[in-house]
Amino acid sequence: KQEVTQIPAALSVPEGENLVLNCSFTDSAIYNLQWFRQDPGKGLTSLLLIQSSQREQTSGRLNASLDKSSGRSTLYIAASQPGDSATYLCAASGTYKYIFGTGTRLKVLA
Amino acid sequence: DAGVTQSPTHLIKTRGQQVTLRCSPISGHKSVSWYQQVLGQGPQFIFQYYEKEERGRGNFPDRFSARQFPNYSSELNVNALLLGDSALYLCASSLPGLDGRTLHFGNGTRLTVT
Numbered sequence A: 001k002q003e004v005t006q007i008p009a010a011l012s013v014p015e016g017e018n019l020v021l022n023c024s025f026t027d028s029a030i031y032n033l034q035w036f037r038q039d040p041g042k043g044l045t046s047l048l049l050i051q052s053s054q055r056e057q058t059s060g061r062l063n064a065s066l067d068k069s070s071g072r073s074t075l076y077i078a079a080s081q082p083g084d085s086a087t088y089l090c091a092a093s094g095t096y097k098y099i100f101g102t103g104t105r106l107k108v109l110a
Numbered sequence B: 001d002a003g004v005t006q007s008p009t010h011l012i013k014t015r016g017q018q019v020t021l022r023c024s025p026i027s028g029h030k031s032v033s034w035y036q037q038v039l040g041q042g043p044q045f046i047f048q049y050y051e052k053e054e055r056g057r058g059n060f061p062d063r064f065s066a067r068q069f070p071n072y073s074s075e076l077n078v079n080a081l082l083l084g085d086s087a088l089y090l091c092a093s094s095l096p097g098l099d100g101r102t103l104h105f106g107n108g109t110r111l112t113v114t
Helices: none
Strands: A004-007 A010-014 A019-025 A032-038 A044-051 A056-059 A062-067 A072-077 A086-093 A098-100 A104-109 B005-007 B010-013 B019-024 B031-037 B044-050 B053-057 B064-068 B074-078 B087-094 B109-113
Touching: A004 A086, A010 A019, A019 A032, A019 A086, A019 A104, A032 A062, A032 A072, A044 A056, A044 A062, A044 A072, A072 A086, A098 B044, B005 B087, B010 B019, B019 B087, B019 B109, B031 B074, B044 B064, B044 B074, B074 B087
Parallel strands: A010 A104, B010 B109
Antiparallel strands: A004 A019, A019 A072, A032 A044, A032 A086, A056 A062, A062 A072, A086 A098, A086 A104, B005 B019, B019 B074, B031 B044, B031 B087, B044 B053, B064 B074, B087 B109
């Protein structure tokens, strides 16, 4: 049974700092690993998707890596801004569903 | 292009009642999934539908049911509501298959059961 864990549960950093969010999963037989952002009371916004054959994906200030053998993914945010404050969720896909972690709640202080 | 749309945005129901939630996928997306997100937790998978057929079901009781229509929109029905059904219900659509396919979510329906 796939389990996804995210550490830390919450993080508070000053503006401009680079940071790393961690995601681990127990079953390496995944199709994709997707990172999402969720603002309070809202739906999920897709940030990056890494296919099982890929090692990393980049979009602007975001970089996500995937190491299937160790069951880990990281989301790197460069030069953080107050607008980055949100909950970040990672999800590992099986045949027809995604298994989500509980998220990391990020607060970037101005 | 419109994203995934869900209705209603908020709903208050009493224990024992029934509720229907609606979802319209992104144009061209034939796969629709439903997730339940309890406050402070990650979303939990409920159903996936593709081409009007159920392709996957999560660990939810039979009180939960869904269907997909010929235009690929979908409804989630929950019968005999319990207090524990209070949650944000999220609908997501994607192109067929999960390999390399981004999951796109709507803003959800906030269900409160009193």
